[in-house]
Amino acid sequence: MDMHNALQNSIQNWAEDRARFSHDWLMNSFYQAIVGLINVCEGKVQVDDIRSNVILLIQDWRKNMSIALRLINTCEESMSPRVLLDKLPLSLLDDEDKAGLNIIAHRIWLERYEIKQKLMDADACIRKVNSAIDYLEKNLLESKWERSSLTEFEKILSTIKDGCIELIAAMSNLPKHIMV
């Protein structure tokens, strides 16, 4: 039963981590911050120090990007239906049958739900946002953040925002539970 629980926890943890990343952080926090900063660039919102807001945003991305990459890297391992072979009643099968089923179940899952493609899409979105963040960081160090230069930042922020929307969609395409 310990192994069963551990397995259940692993599935649940991945699903929860995905929800936390996607819902709690990406949508509720990071995306709102990006749109808010765009409104600052457009003069709709005034803040004391836009530079420090951007620095916080970059730091926040760096911290959470690693979570996103980890989710992508552990998706197959955590959410493939082959994990069911370690759960009752399939765990009662003999090892030879389990080995065969393990490969078949995993491949069918990958094919049927286009998992590899979805993971690649999510990965590409992360890298797209990340490269825009890199660009922002580089400009941030060089710029004086004056009114005249905000248009340039607005463009970068818009790219990040678009990347976020794609990433939200890509992350929501990843499995939320074990699908057979």
Next chain:
Amino acid sequence: MDGLPRILVIDDLFGRNTINGVNKERENLCAHFLWRDLTGDVAARSSKQKIVKPAAEAIFFRGQTPSVANVDTVVENDLAGTLAVVRSGWVEAFAKGEVPWALILLDLCFYTGKVTEESNRRMQGMPEGHSGDDDFRTYFGLTLLDAIHKEFPDLPVMILSSKPREEVSLEFTRRGAVGFIDRADLRGPEILQDALWHHGLLPDSSGRIVGNSLPVLLALREARRSARHRENILIRGERGTGKELFSQYINSVANDRENAKRTFVTVNSAVLSSSMFASELFGISPRTATDVDGKIGLIEAADGGDLFLDEIADMPQEVQAAVLRVLQDRQITPVGARKPKDINIRFISATNVDLENSDSGFRSDLLDRLRFGGTIILPPLRDRKTDIPILAEVFVRIAEKNHKGALKREITKDAIEKLMSYDWLGNVRELQTCLFNAVNGNPDVEHLVPRHLVITSQLDKNKIQAHATNIKAEEIQTRDYIAPATDLDKILKMQVDVHFGMDNIMQWAGCLGDIEYANLRLLANCLKAALIATKDRTSNPAGIIQIHPALKLMTGDSSLTAVEAYDIIKRILGPLDNDLKDDLRDAYKQATLQRGKPRKRRLLPRKREV
């Protein structure tokens, strides 16, 4: 008040307070939706950002307890506390005449349980969450939605969530939410503005229609909804309720929304005579040969915009037929013209008459067309008394401005109480007149007190009805009114028809006594009705007569003193002393007790048997 919609956001993440006093997520959301944070908590006060042109004022509430959570704190959902917050900006706001919630934005998923080191590191003050929190079948947001809708059925609620809409679409619709905003939707602010227009309870930001009461806000919402299209609209309401103001509101909000400049032309239907209406409405085509100057008609003047037809019940039959043709053909032919002209106007009509059930002879086919795009029913002032203080303030300031040299005055509390104690059968216009007279009659004072307020129409219809419905039918039947003068009608008709010509002078010979007697009996019976209607039934179900309120009701004079009331009783009932029974006898007894017996006055001799 700057006319901004006030929104309540119920959300565990954005509504929370943190130990360090910062809620960055809320700040970001406000920057995204361009909301001014009016929560007044530590998080709102610590925010350094300023929204330059806010779209709304937002007040945030966590929906949970405690509001500030740290590691090891257990966070629980708080249904009762949330309802109390909703109530404070709804029922309590109405009672105080303040701006209520325009809309509630409600989150779905509220995380509960213990705040752990890990959960606190991820998002400060947020708990780990239980498995059921994130289950769309048991979202706390849906429980809240049920409770809010049950207690505040008129309050619009919209879901603001980052959860998948399709999972809860049916549930939130069933429970009465008016829509869903996905937090990650780029069009979120736009969707919200649209929802506020369509569902929100917003005062008139131009300040022309004054009032924050629910009946006014509902009527304004109906007007905005109607303004979205170009179909004809009918406005109904008692006299003085502001029908023309509402028609102007429809025209202006439609213009604001579409960034258009549509014309607005007013026509009083009552002045459209059968002989002149064609040239007034359709205009006159210029004729060079006869030197007749052309004239643009009212309909053509409103082309592309709105034509306000006031008092349609007074529209002559010929005009009704002509207007119906315009509505059918969307064309007019000016007087003297050979060809019709296409026109594109919206008719906004108004009436205070129950056209369907009256014998006004108004064409039902025309009525159907005039209300095709909706009917807006304006509330009488007696149904929106909480607006009286703010209306009084506005009218007094206008009156002071209009009356050169008038001092700026404070409206005393007892003056407001007096204004609020009447039912204002003439509605806002009557209130306005009363206050204008109060300022014009007393320009050199710094206080407006009850004695400045002369209220002409104070028949308290509601009170009469309320009392009348309390009186059982059999009770009325068994009451002993003074027997009416049997030929009273005849005598009254004679009074109306009298010409004092020599041919009929003889019929009046010696009948002065009859007229006096008939009129006294009529007055006595009116007094009896007033005594019944104003009985105090709080301590005794049968009711105790109250002379002073009854005479105020009967005379329509709120400043009538008790002494004057007793004297009137004596004047009416004294000559009928021997006929009095029950309530009238009691009233007479009280009056004579207070003011002494009247001097015996004999009635004039009666020649006729009445």
